[in-house]
Amino acid sequence: MTDALDPLIALRPWEAPEVTSWGRLPMNAVDRRSGALTLDGDWRFRLLPAPDAPAGGSWSSSYVPGAWTLQGTDDLPQYTNVRMPFAEFPPASPAANPTGVYEREVDVPAEWTGRRIVLQVGAAESVLLVHVDGRPVGISKDSHLAAEFDLTAHVRPGERATLRLTVVKWSDASHIEDQDQWWHGGVTRSVLLYATDPLHLADVTVRARHDGGLCVDCRVRDTRGALPGDWYVSAELDGHLLTQDEEFDRANAQEERVSDFLGEARLRTTVPDVRTWTAETPELYGLTVRLHRADGTVADTSHHRIGFRDVEIVGRDLLVNGERVFIRGVNRHDFHPLTGRTVSYDDMRADLVLLKRFGFNAIRTAHYPNDPALYDLADELGFYVVDEADIESHDHAHEIADDPRYLGAFVDRVARMVLRDKNHPSIIIWSLGNESDYGANHDAAAGWVRRHDPTRPVQYEGAAKRGWADPDMASDIACPMYAPLEECLAHAMSGIQTKPLIQCEYSHAMGNSNGTLADHWAAIETTPGLQGGFIWEFWDHGILQRVNDGRPAGRGGAGLYDNGVAAPGHRWAYGGDFAETVHDGAFIADGVVFPDRTPKPVMFEHREIAAPVRIDCFRHEGVVLGNHQHFRGLDWLSGEWELSLADGGTLTGPAELPDLRPGETAAVPLPFELPEGGGEAWLTLRVTTAGDEPWAPRGTVVCLPQVRLRTVSPVEHTPVTNRPVDVDEDGLLVHPLLTAAPTLSLWRAPTDNDELGGMAARWRRWGLQAPARKVVSVRRDPGRVAVAADYLCQGGTVRHEQVFTAVEGGLLVEEMAELPEALADVARVGSVFETAAGLNLLEWFGQGPWESYPDRAAGAPVGHHSLPVDELFTPYLRPQESGGRHGVRRFTLSAPDATGLAVRLDRPRQVSVTRHRATDLAAAAHHDELVPRAGCVVHIDAVHRGLGTASCGPDTFASYLVPAGVHRWSWTLRVL
Numbered sequence: 001m002t003d004a005l006d007p008l009i010a011l012r013p014w015e016a017p018e019v020t021s022w023g024r025l026p027m028n029a030v031d032r033r034s035g036a037l038t039l040d041g042d043w044r045f046r047l048l049p050a051p052d053a054p055a056g057g058s059w060s061s062s063y064v065p066g067a068w069t070l071q072g073t074d075d076l077p078q079y080t081n082v083r084m085p086f087a088e089f090p091p092a093s094p095a096a097n098p099t100g101v102y103e104r105e106v107d108v109p110a111e112w113t114g115r116r117i118v119l120q121v122g123a124a125e126s127v128l129l130v131h132v133d134g135r136p137v138g139i140s141k142d143s144h145l146a147a148e149f150d151l152t153a154h155v156r157p158g159e160r161a162t163l164r165l166t167v168v169k170w171s172d173a174s175h176i177e178d179q180d181q182w183w184h185g186g187v188t189r190s191v192l193l194y195a196t197d198p199l200h201l202a203d204v205t206v207r208a209r210h211d212g213g214l215c216v217d218c219r220v221r222d223t224r225g226a227l228p229g230d231w232y233v234s235a236e237l238d239g240h241l242l243t244q245d246e247e248f249d250r251a252n253a254q255e256e257r258v259s260d261f262l263g264e265a266r267l268r269t270t271v272p273d274v275r276t277w278t279a280e281t282p283e284l285y286g287l288t289v290r291l292h293r294a295d296g297t298v299a300d301t302s303h304h305r306i307g308f309r310d311v312e313i314v315g316r317d318l319l320v321n322g323e324r325v326f327i328r329g330v331n332r333h334d335f336h337p338l339t340g341r342t343v344s345y346d347d348m349r350a351d352l353v354l355l356k357r358f359g360f361n362a363i364r365t366a367h368y369p370n371d372p373a374l375y376d377l378a379d380e381l382g383f384y385v386v387d388e389a390d391i392e393s394h395d396h397a398h399e400i401a402d403d404p405r406y407l408g409a410f411v412d413r414v415a416r417m418v419l420r421d422k423n424h425p426s427i428i429i430w431s432l433g434n435e436s437d438y439g440a441n442h443d444a445a446a447g448w449v450r451r452h453d454p455t456r457p458v459q460y461e462g463a464a465k466r467g468w469a470d471p472d473m474a475s476d477i478a479c480p481m482y483a484p485l486e487e488c489l490a491h492a493m494s495g496i497q498t499k500p501l502i503q504c505e506y507s508h509a510m511g512n513s514n515g516t517l518a519d520h521w522a523a524i525e526t527t528p529g530l531q532g533g534f535i536w537e538f539w540d541h542g543i544l545q546r547v548n549d550g551r552p553a554g555r556g557g558a559g560l561y562d563n564g565v566a567a568p569g570h571r572w573a574y575g576g577d578f579a580e581t582v583h584d585g586a587f588i589a590d591g592v593v594f595p596d597r598t599p600k601p602v603m604f605e606h607r608e609i610a611a612p613v614r615i616d617c618f619r620h621e622g623v624v625l626g627n628h629q630h631f632r633g634l635d636w637l638s639g640e641w642e643l644s645l646a647d648g649g650t651l652t653g654p655a656e657l658p659d660l661r662p663g664e665t666a667a668v669p670l671p672f673e674l675p676e677g678g679g680e681a682w683l684t685l686r687v688t689t690a691g692d693e694p695w696a697p698r699g700t701v702v703c704l705p706q707v708r709l710r711t712v713s714p715v716e717h718t719p720v721t722n723r724p725v726d727v728d729e730d731g732l733l734v735h736p737l738l739t740a741a742p743t744l745s746l747w748r749a750p751t752d753n754d755e756l757g758g759m760a761a762r763w764r765r766w767g768l769q770a771p772a773r774k775v776v777s778v779r780r781d782p783g784r785v786a787v788a789a790d791y792l793c794q795g796g797t798v799r800h801e802q803v804f805t806a807v808e809g810g811l812l813v814e815e816m817a818e819l820p821e822a823l824a825d826v827a828r829v830g831s832v833f834e835t836a837a838g839l840n841l842l843e844w845f846g847q848g849p850w851e852s853y854p855d856r857a858a859g860a861p862v863g864h865h866s867l868p869v870d871e872l873f874t875p876y877l878r879p880q881e882s883g884g885r886h887g888v889r890r891f892t893l894s895a896p897d898a899t900g901l902a903v904r905l906d907r908p909r910q911v912s913v914t915r916h917r918a919t920d921l922a923a924a925a926h927h928d929e930l931v932p933r934a935g936c937v938v939h940i941d942a943v944h945r946g947l948g949t950a951s952c953g954p955d956t957f958a959s960y961l962v963p964a965g966v967h968r969w970s971w972t973l974r975v976l
């Protein structure tokens with residue numbers, strides 16, 4: 001119910017950037033969870049067309065915390081990247097401005113009489129107006145941080161009060177919350193009511209150094225006014241009392257800084273033999289701070305879990321506890337496919353557990369302060385965190401960065417983040433926000449942080465953009481996004497580097513992507529000055545949607561997805577799926593996990609790149625193992641050797657991991673006598689957790705480092721002239737198991753990288769998806785047919801030759817394709833054929849078991865693998881090339897009765913076996929539109945283009961492109 005005479009409405013705070021809050025309490029780091037009353041649950045709700053619209057319509061209900069855009073209203077989610085969803089210039093917002101009014105009654109506990117009563121609203125997008133019993137209480141902006149209001153004067157203990165939260169969706173603040181994500185409206189984090197003594201801890205600041213030094217600063221206030229005399233603060237760390245810093249008290253007294261209404265106290269201790277905190281060793285201590293009245297009774301308490309660690313920049317290195325650490329990071333949004341930006345503790349924990357299992361050690365909270373529990377979990381599980389303020393003015397970045405009307409908002413947002421999060425050991429860097437150009441407003445915010453928290457570096461990509469080595473107020477880190485590797489290398493070797501180079505975003509994970517990740521890491525690990533980066537991003541932000549009515553499934557959709565795929569009748573919605581006319585399509589689906597957190601194949605690539613123990617080299621007498629961690633030994637790991645013989649199966653045996661400190665190596669003898677025969681041989685060290693880790697039960701795979709012990713011996717073929725080769729008048733092979741003969745394939749269903757990088761458009765122009773095939777010659781000899789055909793593309797003709805020879809045990813297919821110069825850089829050069837139905841199992845010797853591509857093949861070990869055909873395919877949200885396996889030497893495709901076909905390749909090749917033609921994939925916009933074929937579509941590629949990351953950032957390297965010229969490949973086909 002809004003009322004134009006209501007001062008909170010009359011003020012029109014949604015179009016006043018200078019108004020960042022009114023009546024809101026200062027942010028602080030005091031823990032208020034214990035004893036708080038939760039106000040989560042169903043609230044009375046109505047959605048008005050504008051904040052100043054007359055109240056009307058009937059009440060429905062809405063669940064808090066949650067977004068109304070996902071709870072059955074007609075205001076649906078909308079996705080835009082850079083552009084604002086409305087035309088108004090900052091600070092204006094549109095007249096049509098959905099405004100949610102939430103109401104509920106609260107019974108204020110009678111025992112709160114005489115206490116200070118505080119309302120905490122965890123998050124509201126984007127302007128929050130608070131009323132109690134119809135009277136105005138406060139205003140807050142800054143959609144991803146809590147707002148607290150003192151309700152002591154507004155409620156009476158023992159009585160019932162009506163709370164109203166009015167949430168205005170569009171405002172001046174929307175212009176600085178223009179992050180690349182869905183737009184929602186709602187109260188998206190929990191709402192609490194708590195009570196304290198009027199004499200209370202106003203803030204607690206912890207500084208815990210890795211030498212064991214601990215300093216705790218407390219601020220004390222009394223809402224009745226002057227502080228009562230002789231209050232004092234005590235603190236204990238896991239049972240040990242800290243001591244008052246008398247020097248601090250004396251200095252305050254001497255400099256006349258002792259105040260009547262702001263109390264300050266400093267406590268100290270030094271912990272002998274301190275267990276230091278790092279992402280590898282997340283050792284936490286329990287700190288309890290108590291505020292006492294003169295008689296010793298406790299007026300207030302705050303619990304903290306703290307970690308002893310230091311961060312500093314020395315030269316161009318970022319050091320944690322004196323060590324230059326690699327930042328194996330990912331950008332993470334608060335996201336859930338049913339509830340949007342509302343995420344539960346369990347979900348956050350699952351996110352971090354998964355990241356740990358796949359070798360990540362760092363998170364950038366792109367692009368706003370995350371749910372507070374995320375940081376507790378990062379402290380506990382071990383992550384380095386770049387905490388980012390909620391400032392992104394992407395569409396109007398230049399205008400806003402220096403606009404004095406937004407000065408307060410910039411400083412307020414950065415300061416509130418630092419005030420809330422400063423005690424987390426996991427946070428090693430503050431970020432001033434994202435994609436907001438660079439202006440005086442940033443320097444003002446940076447100045448505030450530098451004074452308030454001199455213990456951590458500050459970063460801001462918009463400042464780093466001006467020059468990676470430029471001295472500036474806003475960035476201690478050279479933190480570009482999507483910088484080409486050669487530029488990073490050039491900078492590191494230029495002699496002008498002054499700051500650690502850690503990309504805030506790189507390796508864009510949209511669709512089938514993250515090509516060249518291993519090349520990046522090979523360079524990072526060997527180039528002083530390069531220290532890592534944050535992959536963009538963790539989530540594919542697909543919202544679970546019912547296909548029949550186009551509505552988000554919302555909280556009712558629990559369980560309606562599995563293994564990355566939405567249940568029948570549902571799909572993962574991306575931009576445009578809610579009938580938005582202004583949107584940016586599938587660009588919102590660019591994570592390393594599916595919307596249900598199922599890992600994409602790139603996760604396995606990352607796990608291997610981040611391997612803590614590696615086979616550094618192979619010598620005759622054995623292998624050299626290296627500990628590639630920064631702080632831990634190998635005692636938490638156990639190993640098993642696997643010897644995979646191309647023609648002889650797999651042998652396993654226990655592996656003894658040597659006792660190695662970080663950075664050390666040791667030679668270990670070969671565990672096996674290499675058997676004489678058996679062909680190509682690979683040794684894999686299967687490394688698992690030796691005991692239970694907080695993020696992985698004992699036996700969880702940590703990495704699978706591998707070395708080749710013996711190479712391939714070329715296969716000899718014996719032709720048989722008395723068996724005919726059956727080829728039709730067009731020169732197409734006729735074979736009982738094939739429903740479509742092998743033909744030349746030059747195309748793949750464009751990946752998102754192919755589309756956004758412009759390759760797909762070029763391939764379409766060239767007509768690569770279906771070039772006309774013109775037979776040039778068919779030459780039949782006993783047991784041998786040679787076919788030449790031309791594939792007529794726009795801009796050039798590709799000559800394709802196939803020689804089919806009957807050989808002992810099957811058919812040898814020798815192929816040649818000559819790609820003219822004008823058609824350099826196609827998707828693939830290879831054969832494609834289709835099989836009869838019923839061949840449902842693929843067994844292969846090659847890289848696997850998960851999907852791999854030429855420039856994303858570092859994490860798929862060579863070995864004997866087997867998977868049902870239906871599980872080979874990766875269900876990227878927007879269908880595209882998928883399911884490939886790199887380095888395949890041979891495979892069989894069989895029916896349950898073991899009939900089928902066997903293919904042996906001349907050398908390791910890219911192979912894919914799916915139920916979809918490339919044209920099927922390219923024609924579908926969502927996974928649920930695909931109709932699997934009964935048979936298999938098999939691709940054998942002489943060359944396959946790398947994936948790169950061109951949807952946002954660099955394409956693959958030249959070495960992974962398909963060059964013009966002659967390509968030859970051969971394979972044998974045998975009936976089982």
Ligand code: GAL
Nearest residue numbers: 081180434435505536590952
């Ligand atoms: C960056 C931006 C991210 C996201 C990404 C592309 O420019 O910071 O928010 O838009 O590109 O997915």
Ligand code: MG
Nearest residue numbers: 179180394435
């Ligand atoms: Mg942006």
